[in-house]
Amino acid sequence: MAKATTNIPEGVELRISSSPHVRSGQSTSKAMWTVAAAIAPTAALGVYFFGVYQLAVIATCVAFALLAEATAKAMRKQKPTLLDGSAALTGLLLALVLPPNVSLVFAALGSVFGIVVGKEIFGGLGYNIFNPALVGRAFLQAAFPSAMTTWTMPDLTPDAMTSATPLALSKFGDQAAKAGIDFGAMFFGNIGGCIGETSALAIIVGGVALVALGVVNWRIPVSIILGVVVFGGLFNLIDPATYPNPIFHLLGGGLLFGAFFMASDWVTSPLTASALWIYGLAIALLVVVIRLFGGLPEGVMYAILIMNAVAPMLNRFTRPKLFGEAKKA
Amino acid sequence: MALTFRGGAHPPEGKALSEDKPLERLPLSKEIIIPLSQHIGKPANPLVKKGDEVKTGQVLAEADGFISAPVHSSVTGKVTKIAKGPTPSGYPKEAILIKPSEEEEKEFFDPLDPDSVEPEQIIERVQKAGLVGQGGAAFPTSVKLSPPKGKEIDWLIINGAECEPYLTRDYRMMIEEPDAVVAGLKLLMKAVGVKKGGVGIETNKPKAIEAMTEAVKNVENVEVYPLKTKYPQGAEKMLIKAITGKEVPPGKLPLDVGAVVQNVGTARAVYRAVKEGEPPYEVALTVTGGGIKEPKNLYVRVGTPIKDVIEFCGGLTDDAERVIVGGPMMGVAQYDLGAPVLKATSGILALTKKEAAKSAETPCLRCGKCVDVCPVNLLPTRLALLSRRERFEDAEDVGVMTCMECGTCVYVCPANIPLVHWIRLGKQEVAALQRKRRAAS
Ligand code: SF4
Ligand code: SF4
Numbered sequence: 001m002a003k004a005t006t007n008i009p010e011g012v013e014l015r016i017s018s019s020p021h022v023r024s025g026q027s028t029s030k031a032m033w034t035v036a037a038a039i040a041p042t043a044a045l046g047v048y049f050f051g052v053y054q055l056a057v058i059a060t061c062v063a064f065a066l067l068a069e070a071t072a073k074a075m076r077k078q079k080p081t082l083l084d085g086s087a088a089l090t091g092l093l094l095a096l097v098l099p100p101n102v103s104l105v106f107a108a109l110g111s112v113f114g115i116v117v118g119k120e121i122f123g124g125l126g127y128n129i130f131n132p133a134l135v136g137r138a139f140l141q142a143a144f145p146s147a148m149t150t151w152t153m154p155d156l157t158p159d160a161m162t163s164a165t166p167l168a169l170s171k172f173g174d175q176a177a178k179a180g181i182d183f184g185a186m187f188f189g190n191i192g193g194c195i196g197e198t199s200a201l202a203i204i205v206g207g208v209a210l211v212a213l214g215v216v217n218w219r220i221p222v223s224i225i226l227g228v229v230v231f232g233g234l235f236n237l238i239d240p241a242t243y244p245n246p247i248f249h250l251l252g253g254g255l256l257f258g259a260f261f262m263a264s265d266w267v268t269s270p271l272t273a274s275a276l277w278i279y280g281l282a283i284a285l286l287v288v289v290i291r292l293f294g295g296l297p298e299g300v301m302y303a304i305l306i307m308n309a310v311a312p313m314l315n316r317f318t319r320p321k322l323f324g325e326a327k328k329a
Numbered sequence: 330m331a332l333t334f335r336g337g338a339h340p341p342e343g344k345a346l347s348e349d350k351p352l353e354r355l356p357l358s359k360e361i362i363i364p365l366s367q368h369i370g371k372p373a374n375p376l377v378k379k380g381d382e383v384k385t386g387q388v389l390a391e392a393d394g395f396i397s398a399p400v401h402s403s404v405t406g407k408v409t410k411i412a413k414g415p416t417p418s419g420y421p422k423e424a425i426l427i428k429p430s431e432e433e434e435k436e437f438f439d440p441l442d443p444d445s446v447e448p449e450q451i452i453e454r455v456q457k458a459g460l461v462g463q464g465g466a467a468f469p470t471s472v473k474l475s476p477p478k479g480k481e482i483d484w485l486i487i488n489g490a491e492c493e494p495y496l497t498r499d500y501r502m503m504i505e506e507p508d509a510v511v512a513g514l515k516l517l518m519k520a521v522g523v524k525k526g527g528v529g530i531e532t533n534k535p536k537a538i539e540a541m542t543e544a545v546k547n548v549e550n551v552e553v554y555p556l557k558t559k560y561p562q563g564a565e566k567m568l569i570k571a572i573t574g575k576e577v578p579p580g581k582l583p584l585d586v587g588a589v590v591q592n593v594g595t596a597r598a599v600y601r602a603v604k605e606g607e608p609p610y611e612v613a614l615t616v617t618g619g620g621i622k623e624p625k626n627l628y629v630r631v632g633t634p635i636k637d638v639i640e641f642c643g644g645l646t647d648d649a650e651r652v653i654v655g656g657p658m659m660g661v662a663q664y665d666l667g668a669p670v671l672k673a674t675s676g677i678l679a680l681t682k683k684e685a686a687k688s689a690e691t692p693c694l695r696c697g698k699c700v701d702v703c704p705v706n707l708l709p710t711r712l713a714l715l716s717r718r719e720r721f722e723d724a725e726d727v728g729v730m731t732c733m734e735c736g737t738c739v740y741v742c743p744a745n746i747p748l749v750h751w752i753r754l755g756k757q758e759v760a761a762l763q764r765k766r767r768a769a770s
Contacts (some may be wrong), residue, residue, distance in 0.1 A: 007636050007667035012645050018750045020658040020736030021651055021680055022340055022494065027688035031696075084691065114473040126692030126744070260354060266696035271708060276697075315708075322728045323566060323705035324576035 002267050028125075031266070032085030034215050036092055038206035039261060045202045046195035052099035058095040060104045064111035065091030072120035086125045090114055092248070093133035093261060096196025097254060098140070099148060106147060110136035124321060130308045131268045134301050141301070196255045207260025216264040219276040224259040225250065227284025235292060243292060255287060258300040268308040275314035283307050331532045333557035336704040338737050340560055340658070342533060343495040347617040347624040348750045349705040353612075354628050357429045358481040361404050361632035362414045362669040363389060364424040365464050366460040369468050370396035371526035375425060377602040381408045386608050388426050392456070394700055395699040398469040399459040399670075403430040403610040403630040415668040416633070417654035417661055424669075427632070438606030443512060446603055451520040459672070462608055463592040467673035469594055478586050484573055484588040485518045487596050489530040489537060490556055490563030493656025496676045498613040499593040501626045503530070503537040506597060507544035513596030514551065521589055526551035527572050560658060561735040566589045567704055579705075579731040594675075602633040609672050614640045618657075619677025620649025629678045636666040638677055651685050653678040658736045691744045699748060706733050709738035713748040716755030721762060724755045732756065 025068055047054045069087035073080050081087075091111050098107060114136025122128040141148045196203075211217040232246035249255060254262075263269060263283055270279050285304045290299025330354045366372035374391035377383060383402040392399045406429040414424035438457065441450060463704035476482055487510065490500040505511060510528075516668050528537050528545065532555050548593055554572050556562050570592060574588040583590055591599075594613055601607040612631055617624035622643030629638055635654070639645060645652070654668075655661035655675055670677075699709035715724040729748045729752060738748045 006665045007634070009636075009645055012647065012649055014652055014662075014664065015685075016662045017651070018662070018747060018753070019653075019655075019660060019734070019750070020739050021579055021653055021660065021662065021678075021685050022740065023658045023687040023688075023745065024338070024340070024741050025688075026698075027477070027745065028691045028694060028743050029688075030744050031694075034613060123391050124692070126694050184513035214698075217701075266694045268697075269697075271695060271697040271700045271710070273701075319708065319727065320700075320706040322579050322731050323570075325582070326578070 003201025004238070011151060013274055016202060024261070029084045030216050032089045034213060035210060036085065036089050038210045039092060039096065039196070041085060041206055042196045042199060042202040042257070043092065043210040046100075047196065049198055050195060053101055056104060057098060057102060057107050058092060062088050062091035062096035062097075062109045064108040065094070065115050068115035070117055070204075071122075075200045076120075078124070081125065083101075084125065085116060090119070092134045093271040096135050096257065097133065097194045100195050102147065105238045106140055106144060110140040113223065115138040126267055128267055129312070130305055131262055131265045134262060134305050137301055138305060181198045194257075195256060200251050200256050203256045207256070210260065210264070217269070217276060218258065219273060220264045220280050221259040221278050224255075224263060224284050227281040228255060228287060231285050231288040235288065249288060249291065253298045254300040258283075258304055263304045263307070270311040270314045270318075272315060272318045272320055274320070275311070275318040278314055278318070279307050279311060282310070331555045331557040332529075333559055333562065334567040334570045334704055336737070337561060337567070338702050338740055339558065340494050340740060342558075342656075344497050344500070344533070345605050345616070346495065347615050348500060349499045350501075350624065350626050352498070352505060352613055352626045352628055355633075355638065356640070357404060357630065358633045359428070359639045360409075360607040360634070361406070361427040361429060361630065362424045362634065363400055363403065363424045363427065363632040364414065364416050364665065364669065364671065365400060366422050367400060367467060367631075367673060368673045369466055370394070370398070372423065373397060373400050374730070375411060377408050377425065379408055379410060382406075383408060383427060384434045384545065386610055387436045391413070393461070396469060396472055396656050398461050398471075399457065401459060401608040401610055402427060405433045405631050406430045415665040417668045417671065417674065418662060419433075419661065419664070433705055437608070438602070440606045441603045443516060443603050443727050446516070446519075448520045448522060451603060452514050454602050455520070455599055457610040460595060460598055460599075461672050463594045463612070463673050463675055466596045467671070470591070473589055473591070474517070475597050476521070476589075480584050480587070482584065482587050483522050483525055484569075485514065485521055485523045485526045486568060486572060486590045487526070487528040487586060487593060488563055488565070488568055488590050489528050489534075489541065489593050492531060492558075492560045492563035492660055493675070494560070495617050495678055496656050497617070497673060498615045498626050500534050500537050502593050502597055502613055503534075504540045506573040507540040509600050510541070510593055510596045511544040511548060511551070511690065512604070513598070513600035515548065516599050517589070517591055517596060520613045523589070524550055528553045529556050529568050530554070530571055531556050531558040531562055550648075560737060561704060561733070564733055564735055566733070572654045579728060605672070612670060612672055612674055614670065614674055615676040617676065619681040619684050620648055620652070621700060622644050632669045633674055634667050634669055635663065635677055638670060639666065639679065645679050646681065648681045649679040650682045653680065659734065678695070687745050692748055693746060694744050696743060698741045698743065701742050701767055702737045704735065704737065705733065707732055709748045709752065710746070712755060713746060713751035716751040716758070721755055721758040725759045725762070729755045729759055
């Protein structure tokens with residue numbers, strides 16, 4: 001690049017650089033904003049079902065995520081990276097996995113913890129091992145367990161009141177409660193749960209759009225959903241009275257949200273095709289096992305965090321055969 | 330379904346700028362620069378000296394050894410100098426400078442009858458005419474046609490994929506002179522003694538598929554294979570995979586799976602070298618891109634300075650930002666437009682700021698896109714990291730030498746990391762390591 005150019009017509013300035021000379025136009029920030037846009041309908045429905053207060057939760061999470069990142073960068077004398085959209089996206093993701101009407105103090109705390117401990121400590125975007133939004137969520141769960149499991153039914157239901165989620169009901173409720181679970185409501189979102197986990201429809205629309213745009217690797221949601229259906233179905237076949245229908249696993253809790261928007265995070269998911277399959281199937285298995293046998297009603301968050309930790313190892317063990325390299329029999 | 334390979338990408342084609350422009354010729358330049366090395370291997374030995382009068386087609390320098398190729402004069406004129414001159418690769422090389430005269434006189438080889446010519450005669454003619462592979466590596470064609478004893482070759486494939494965006498010169502040759510290309514293919518098949526011939530063409534060139542299909546209609550054992558339009562479909566390994574289903578293993582040559590691949594231009598040039606006795610004194614190329622005022626397809630005399638070619642095409646636009654010899658994916662950016670067109674030059678591309686735009690580099694996001702698209706199943710992000718950290722032996726272990734430098738990984742990378750730049754560095758270092766190891770053993 002330092003080389004002087006010669007024999008160039010006047011008025012033209014040439015640049016030298018190595019091939020290729022054209023790009024797809026993809027960029028980090030474009031991808032982040034695309035994900036945010038794909039999540040917007042889900043967020044909007046969360047606000048619609050649970051009330052405008054949830055807008056304040058989202059705004060708080062986003063604002064504190066940006067603030068935390070700006071502060072961390074300034075302290076380490078690095079270039080500000082607010083415009084890459086990743087911190088804002090972390091804030092949005094975190095807000096949507098919080099219970100409705102959560103205190104704004106908790107929202108802010110979770111956001112700051114997620115950005116600082118989940119990302120900046122590792123060196124910033126690209127170097128983190130765990131999904132920062134889930135780190136924030138896990139922190140809140142550990143520090144304020146009861147606040148994190150107080151569920152409000154959507155405003156639209158006649159008796160809006162604190163209630164258990166369908167998942168908690170299935171686990172800890174009686175048979176009668178189980179029988180009353182309405183898959184239709186679960187699909188459209190008129191159920192209790194986290195702000196962004198209520199409407200399977202909105203999640204699928206946004207998620208499929210991301211897959212179509214090539215932002216989300218299709219192998220992740222496909223393997224998780226397939227895995228949950230298969231593993232959940234197996235238990236259901238063994239003993240239908242104790243273990244719920246796999247559709248229930250799919251529509252319940254944060255499964256779809258996690259599959260499309262959390263597990264698919266670029267930085268914390270593996271690279272190779274076979275590693276992606278293992279990652280997705282393992283998340284599914286962990287979710288089913290935690291839900292059925294663990295002490296918690298929900299397992300998506302821990303399943304993803306555990307597999308985030310394993311992802312680098314998966315890459316190492318699944319290096320694809322080079323083109324033309326002898327295939328092992 | 331059109332044939333193809335796994336991976337790859339589909340950059341905007343950009344071919345509309347020039348695809349309908351017939352190949353034409355430009356006036357002779359005032360000075361012609363003919364480098365002695367226009368191929369991989371040893372430079373040729375000059376046979377002329379300053380002040381000599383030379384004719385078009387006359388041998389200027391002879392091949393030095395097996396992997397080498399002679400060079401011929403592309404004009405009639407007087408040798409003014411033998412000195413170091415610029416080349417499109419960026420490295421100055423010994424060159425013969427010629428001032429063309431008004432009258433043109435040709436000194437070609439004796440014409441041979443394509444129907445009765447013997448295989449050895451074809452190879453000898455190809456060698457004497459100094460034909461080299463077009464695009465990229467410029468390997469002497471005669472070497473590719475002389476497989477070591479014991480290697481069974483069953484396929485002769487003509488590469489009409491032209492998968493590099495923007496370039497349209499193969500396309501033009503296929504629709505303007507399909508019969509010459511097929512005649513060349515037949516000569517090549519005879520030279521190597523193979524039964525099966527194929528022409529691979531991407532489906533974005535229906536007219537070329539049509540013209541070539543018509544031209545091979547009455548030729549036995551030769552077929553046109555429509556290929557999916559996807560970069561790098563024209564890479565030798567990808568082309569062979571798509572047509573024959575065979576994969577060339579890492580570190581091996583097409584010969585090892587029984588295939589020889591030649592360019593469209595080479596087939597045409599082989600035909601002309603045999604039929605007319607003509608050495609490749611001119612080369613077909615596409616001059617295009619948003620930075621060129623009037624994109625064209627041209628036959629250009631070898632040795633013509635790039636700036637004269639650009640001028641003939643109306644010059645550069647004000648927002649032209651990069652001049653590239655070759656295509657946008659694998660071509661080389663130029664800083665001296667006085668460098669000459671070579672036998673292997675496939676195009677001159679001027680890209681505008683907008684066309685060559687890229688966003689800022691960020692750390693790797695581990696999105697896996699580079700892994701998804703790499704046609705030879707490498708992990709480009711890992712290779713680049715290993716090179717950056719100077720862990721060259723580790724890079725060798727994970728296959729860095731298999732990288733074709735096709736650039737697909739960089740094209741899709743959202744973090745805009747110059748992966749190929751780092752991988753190229755790694756390959757150079759590993760090559761040096763391997764030389765050292767060989768010397769030691
Ligand atoms: S690593 Fe090499 S072969 Fe693979 S996509 Fe990148 S440049 Fe092409
Ligand atoms: S495409 Fe770029 S950002 Fe994505 S994994 Fe490869 S190097 Fe990293």
